[in-house]
Amino acid sequence: MARRKNPAVDLPEHPRLTLPPRTILRDSVYEALKSMLMDLDVAPGSRLSIDGIARRLDVSPTPVREALTKLESDGLVATRPNAGYVVAPVLxxxxxxxxxxxxxxxEPExxxxxxxxxxxAAVAALRSACAAMTAQPAGDDYHAYxxxxxxxxxxHRVIAEASGNPLIADTLARLHPHTHGYRLYFRVGIAAETTREHAAIVEAIASHDGPAAASAMRTHLDRSRARLHSAYDTGAEQSEED
Structure with missing residues (x-):
C-alpha cells in the first residue's frame, strides 16, 4: 500500500511573518520563520513549501532556501526523501x-x-550575558523571549569553548539543546530562575573554583530538566481541558 504523503503547507496568518517592504535578506526571513517554528504555529512533521513561504513573505525563493538551510542546522527543520523540508519534531x-x-x-565538566x-575576556563575556538576562521578558511567545x-x-557556548576542549564544545553545539528547550518551555516563565543559576556558574568560573562551577552547572541542568518536564505536564492538562 502506497504511503500517503503529507501535503506541503503554506504559512498560517502570523503577525511576525510580515517583513519590511522589499526586504529579501536571508536573516529577516530566517527570524520570521524561526519565530513561527519555535511557537509551533505549524505542526511538527508538516511539509514546508518554499514557493508558498516566498509568496507569503513577498520575497523570492532564494532567501527562503537559504533560511531553511540555516534552520536545518539549528535542528528546527529537516529534509525528508520525496518531501523536501519538514518541521522538525519536538522531543x-x-x-x-x-x-x-x-x-x-x-557541561559540568x-x-x-x-x-x-x-x-x-571570556569571564567578561559571561558576566555581560548574565547582566543582560536580568530583565524578565514580557509576553508568552518566542518573539518576546x-x-x-x-x-x-x-x-553556555562561551563556557563550553572556554573549557579548552573543542570536542565538548562541538558535541554540545550539535545537540541544539537550547533550540529544543525553548520550543517547550519559553511560555512557563523561566527567565528569573535561569538567570540566578547562571550567575552562580559564572561567579564560580570567575573565582577559578572548578568543583563549585561543576556543581552549579549540574544544579542548573537538573532544575532545567525539571522545568522542561513540567512543560509536558502543562501541555497534557491543557489537552484534557480542550
Missing part, C-alpha cells in the same frame, strides 16, 4: 531525558575546566 519526554543525560555528562582556563534565548545559548 518527547524520553528523548528529552536522553538529551539531558548527555548534557549532564559534558566544561564548567570545571573553564574555571581553570577561562580568559579575562528571543533576546533572552540568544544570550542563554551564548553563555
Amino acid at each position: 518527547d519526554e524520553t528523548e528529552l531525558s536522553h538529551l539531558f543525560d548527555v548534557r549532564v555528562l559534558l 566544561a564548567a570545571r575546566l573553564a574555571a581553570g582556563a577561562a580568559s579575562k 528571543r533576546d533572552f534565548a540568544v544570550l542563554d545559548a551564548r553563555l
Whole structure:
C-alpha cells in the first residue's frame, strides 16, 4: 500500500511573518520563520513549501532556501526523501531525558575546566550575558523571549569553548539543546530562575573554583530538566481541558 504523503503547507496568518517592504535578506526571513517554528504555529512533521513561504513573505525563493538551510542546522527543520523540508519534531519526554543525560555528562565538566582556563575576556563575556538576562521578558511567545534565548545559548557556548576542549564544545553545539528547550518551555516563565543559576556558574568560573562551577552547572541542568518536564505536564492538562 502506497504511503500517503503529507501535503506541503503554506504559512498560517502570523503577525511576525510580515517583513519590511522589499526586504529579501536571508536573516529577516530566517527570524520570521524561526519565530513561527519555535511557537509551533505549524505542526511538527508538516511539509514546508518554499514557493508558498516566498509568496507569503513577498520575497523570492532564494532567501527562503537559504533560511531553511540555516534552520536545518539549528535542528528546527529537516529534509525528508520525496518531501523536501519538514518541521522538525519536538522531543518527547524520553528523548528529552536522553538529551539531558548527555548534557549532564559534558557541561559540568566544561564548567570545571573553564574555571581553570577561562580568559579575562571570556569571564567578561559571561558576566555581560548574565547582566543582560536580568530583565524578565514580557509576553508568552518566542518573539518576546528571543533576546533572552540568544544570550542563554551564548553563555553556555562561551563556557563550553572556554573549557579548552573543542570536542565538548562541538558535541554540545550539535545537540541544539537550547533550540529544543525553548520550543517547550519559553511560555512557563523561566527567565528569573535561569538567570540566578547562571550567575552562580559564572561567579564560580570567575573565582577559578572548578568543583563549585561543576556543581552549579549540574544544579542548573537538573532544575532545567525539571522545568522542561513540567512543560509536558502543562501541555497534557491543557489537552484534557480542550
